[in-house]
Amino acid sequence: MSITNLESVTPVDMNTFRNVVGHFASGVTVITTAVDGQLYGTTASAVSSLSMEPPMMLACLNRSSSTHDRVVEAGVFGINILAEDQGALAFHFGRKGEDKFATVPHTLSAEGIPLIDGALATIVCHVAETPTGGTHTVFLGLVSHAEAHDREPLAYYRGTMGRLEPTKELGAYQATRTWVLLRTSPLGEDLDVDAIAAASRADADHVANALVKLESEHLVFRTETGKYQPKPITAELTDSAYDSRATIES
Structure with missing residues (x-):
């Protein structure tokens, strides 16, 4: 497989890129972890299933995020796929600082990872690989727990979050x-x-x-x-x- 000489490539304008990529509709998740009993979480939309055999997930986190460093340290993380009425939680966990779980009902997994109550689905992953790309680390996680509930998803499209309506x-x-x-x-x-x-x-x-x-x-x-x-x-x-x-x- 040939690899492009990136030095000869002129990247697209950042604002253009942000606008175009925003046309990709996705779900909204909160990535969580825990270190020494302290709970951490951050909002992320760059999350995807990766493999069925073995069951693996992919989650991308900015290296400037404190949750990023704690996931590296813990080696385990949770993926909380938010339901349609949890848009406020996406903004809550998108902020920096403070004890984000102080006012958020949650349950601890067997590994001690906080899983948000009322989420559409929750998944616990054990870090298997950590390739990097640009400003982010890509966490490839082996799934040890997965649970879904009969609710509707929170959708993210062109900077707006809301209910996913049938076209x-x-x-x-x-x-x-x-x-x-x-x-x-x-x-x-x-x-x-x-x-x-x-x-x-x-x-x-x-x-x-x-x-x-x-x-x-x-x-x-x-x-x-x-x-x-x-x-x-x-x-x-x-x-x-x-x-x-x-x-x-x-």
Whole structure:
């Protein structure tokens, strides 16, 4: 694999970079750890799953953060994925100084790592590797504990935090998929884009795009006239659908 000579590369303007990267929607987390009974935490959005075998997570922390140094010292850290009503906690843990856990309900893991009560999900990681990049350290952690709850996520997009709302396109897809699965249009009959759009209060273009996606999922097929019709649901089709879903979730 070739490696670019970075000295010959002119970096993009910082403000441009910040604006463009802000278009990547992500969840919001609080990275926590503990050293000698003292609890530490900081807000972070650069967090991702890394591996299934073994189960590993990735978290990036600025080296100027006090939590960064404590994670290095402890060798263990928690990832608290915040729920939609915990936006205030993201700002709370984004500040420097003070005892951040004094007013935040939490539970200690078996390793003594503080896990925030009411979080969408909590994960405990043991540091395996610590590569660096720019101003940050990338903590690769082996997961020893993971727990999720039936709540909605806190989303971060272009500098704003809030609830992750389904888009119109997603709503049209879900409505079209339900129309097909419930056989609102019988087998052998063309699917009427305008009728589906009117019934679901969706844009006809979004319904047309949904049908293209449903064709890739083998739930509909295109006829010689360019129209779409529902596809018979067989055992083979059902198995294929479940296999696809399992792959996505994995």
